[in-house]
Amino acid sequence: MICHNCGGKLEKVITDLPFKVRHDCIIIIKELPVLQCQNCNEYLIEDSVMENVDRILDKIDRTAELEIHSYAV
Numbered sequence: 001m002i003c004h005n006c007g008g009k010l011e012k013v014i015t016d017l018p019f020k021v022r023h024d025c026i027i028i029i030k031e032l033p034v035l036q037c038q039n040c041n042e043y044l045i046e047d048s049v050m051e052n053v054d055r056i057l058d059k060i061d062r063t064a065e066l067e068i069h070s071y072a073v
């Protein structure tokens with residue numbers, strides 16, 4: 001995979017990313033596998049991973065302002 005931003009090489013990394021699900025609700029997903037550019041740090045989430053993220057976001061209690069969830073669970 002090549003970075004759409006700079007053409008650099010994307011490498012698989014495990015990281016924590018925040019997802020804003022409402023203006024006052026942010027969910028941090030830990031240990032998320034993403035593809036990150038080694039050149040400009042732009043990252044890409046694969047479709048299969050994004051589907052799992054959507055599933056996690058659907059399940060989460062959105063009354064919380066900040067929720068931390070592990071991707072692996």
Ligand SMILES: [Zn+2]
Binds near residue numbers: 003004007039
């Ligand atoms: Zn890049």
